[in-house]
Amino acid sequence: MNSQFQLADQTFDGLWRDDPVHRAWLTQDAQKQLAFFRQSLRPDGGFDTLDWNGTAQPRDAQELHTTTRLIHSFALGQAFGFDDAAPMIDAGMANLWNTHRDVANGGYFWAVQDGKASDGQKLAYGHVFVLLAGASAKQAGHPDADRLIADVLDVLTAHFWDDARGLLREEYASDWSPISDYRGMNANMHGVEAHLAAFEATGDELYLIRAGRILDFFVGRIAPQHGWRIPEHYTKDWTVDPEYAGNPMFRPAGSTPGHSFELGRLLIQHWDLSGRPDTTALDHARYLIQQGLTDAWRDDGGLCYTLHLDGNQDVRDRYWWPVTEAIGALAVLRGVAPSEEDEAWYRKLTQFAHRHFVDHDGGGWYPELDEQGIPVQGQFTGKPDIYHALQADLIALTGTPSKLFSALK
Numbered sequence: 001m002n003s004q005f006q007l008a009d010q011t012f013d014g015l016w017r018d019d020p021v022h023r024a025w026l027t028q029d030a031q032k033q034l035a036f037f038r039q040s041l042r043p044d045g046g047f048d049t050l051d052w053n054g055t056a057q058p059r060d061a062q063e064l065h066t067t068t069r070l071i072h073s074f075a076l077g078q079a080f081g082f083d084d085a086a087p088m089i090d091a092g093m094a095n096l097w098n099t100h101r102d103v104a105n106g107g108y109f110w111a112v113q114d115g116k117a118s119d120g121q122k123l124a125y126g127h128v129f130v131l132l133a134g135a136s137a138k139q140a141g142h143p144d145a146d147r148l149i150a151d152v153l154d155v156l157t158a159h160f161w162d163d164a165r166g167l168l169r170e171e172y173a174s175d176w177s178p179i180s181d182y183r184g185m186n187a188n189m190h191g192v193e194a195h196l197a198a199f200e201a202t203g204d205e206l207y208l209i210r211a212g213r214i215l216d217f218f219v220g221r222i223a224p225q226h227g228w229r230i231p232e233h234y235t236k237d238w239t240v241d242p243e244y245a246g247n248p249m250f251r252p253a254g255s256t257p258g259h260s261f262e263l264g265r266l267l268i269q270h271w272d273l274s275g276r277p278d279t280t281a282l283d284h285a286r287y288l289i290q291q292g293l294t295d296a297w298r299d300d301g302g303l304c305y306t307l308h309l310d311g312n313q314d315v316r317d318r319y320w321w322p323v324t325e326a327i328g329a330l331a332v333l334r335g336v337a338p339s340e341e342d343e344a345w346y347r348k349l350t351q352f353a354h355r356h357f358v359d360h361d362g363g364g365w366y367p368e369l370d371e372q373g374i375p376v377q378g379q380f381t382g383k384p385d386i387y388h389a390l391q392a393d394l395i396a397l398t399g400t401p402s403k404l405f406s407a408l409k
Contacts, residue, residue, distance in 0.1 A: 007354045015334060015343060016350070017399050029358060030393040034077045036363030037386040038084055040070070045091045051382040052375075053362060061111040061118040067095050068129035069387040075136035076394060079408040085140075093137055093144050096130060105175055107155045120174030124160045124187035125250065127152060128168070128194040135197035139405040149198060165238060166213030181236035186250060188214050189259055192266045199273060200403055211270055219267055219284050228291040229255040230263065231309055242309055249379065254314050255307045257292035258322030261329040264288035265395075268332050272401040282337055289329045293345055296322065301352050302369065317379065318369045320357045323349055324392035331392075335399030350396075357389075365389045 007025050016022040039054045040047045047070060048056035071092035078085035099115060100108045102122075108130050111119035130152040138145035159176060160168045168191050171179040192211045199207035217238070223230050226240075232255060233244035245253035264285040271281035295311045296303040302318040303326065330346040333339075356373050357365045364383040366375035391404075398407040 007351065015338065016347060017331065017334065017396065023397060025354075026393045026397050030077075030080060030390055030397075031082065032363035033365075033386050033390050033393070034074070034080075034082045034085070036359075036383070037070070037073070038088060041088055041091055045094055047091070047095070049382055049384060050364075052359070052366070052377075057382050059113075061113040062095070062099075063111045063119075064100055064108055064123075064126035065129050066385075067092050067100060068126075068133035069385065071096075071133040072129075072136040073386045073390050075140035075142075076390065076404065076408065078140050079405045080394060081408075089137060089140055089142055092133065093142055093148065096133065096148060097144065100130075101151070102174060107159065107172075107174075107176070108152070109174070117174070121179065122159070122172045122174065122176070124168045124170050125184075125190060127156055127160060128187060128191040131156065131194040132190075132197050135194065135201040136405075138201040145201075149202065153198075161210070165217075166210070167217055167238065168214070182244075182246075183234040183236060183238055184251065185218060185230055185232050185234070185259065186256075188218065189263050189266070192263070192270070196266065196269050196273065196402070200405070208270070208273060211266075212274070215263075215267055215270055218263060219288070223284070223288060226255075226309060227311060228260075228287040229257075229295070229307060229309065229311060230260055230288075231255055232259070240309075248315075252306045252315060254309055255311075256305065256322075257296035257303060257307060258305070258319075258325050260288045260292035261322065261325040264292075265325070265329040265332050268336060269402045272336070285329075286333065286337075289326070289333065290341075293326060301373065302356070303349075318373075319379070320353075320365045320367045321385070321388040323353050323357065324365070324388040327353070327392040328395040331396040331399055332401050336401050346396075359383075 036054055040050055042048055046062055047066060051057050071089055074085040074088035099112045102109055107122040108127060109117040110121045110123055110126050134145050134148035134152060159172060162169055168188050170182050170184055170187060173179055192214050195207040195211040218230055231240045233241040235241050267281050267285045295307050298304055298316065303322045304313045304316040305319055306315040308314050327346065327349050330342050334342045334346060356369055359366060367380040367384060368376055368378055370376040394404060394408060398404060400407040
């Protein structure tokens, strides 16, 4: 099939998820992503970051979120039927246990290079991705998954989980001395993701309960107070900190609509795993997703990166991952409570991605566009990540609100 084949039959009169042409496109894109990022595995078992054509970029530190996301993504790839996923999962699991793990003090270093820590920080953001990797490896049948899950759960409980508040603390030095009083939405949102994955993998209700408590705070309390936008940054007592601006990728100022899409989808996943008690969670998920789309869509197409807390666009740069997360969120909404508006947004975003972000020939998605809508290397170099775009393809193929591994098998 030609790599530039038709995205979908424009005359198809149903949901695109049922269109065989669109499903073929999603399948091919997922396969190409996996084949492209399979090239990141080095002979020594580490992972390289790749440039646009798949060549290894100059060797740098390997960060925890890279290792863990590759495990998760290739575990999904194995369930999807990608034949060469096991070496990536094995290498990632070995890296976590033998290199990222701090044998002396416990926990997992943020970055490693040449077999030792190059950044010894211990971040909630990184540790919840360790839990996600362990849960996904367990669903892939990896023999070391249970010990990884048990180890990182102990660390999360001892250091990061604030049971009085039902939220995650943020950051420590390698000896577990606190780095700051900062509290953030991003790590907690990915904490929901990881805990739901762990519940699906193990059946332990603890994970479902913790995920629900985080959701109760951000969706039940914070979002309604801020026009269904979610501020990123908080003080130690979990008061919104509107002045905070840190790392432009992990801690940008204001509100990030891409996170609203993710959190909306995770809210639906929690609702589904909890037995679908009523429609409140669906209503709230729709508010988050629709407000994010309304605020972030640029007149010339694509989604801006960040918003001021009043909803006005702030950083108008267009990155790939908010588009992928919106596609995934809409695919899930479409699966449980379809509407014409959801389908229209899904088609608009998928068409935009097809025209601008997807590398149809080489595989993978370009991460950033210039003002003319052309891929550019600015904030990012190369193709840094498979995790967001692969999930978008696979969630769109299945339409499942939860248990993605089971749906792919």
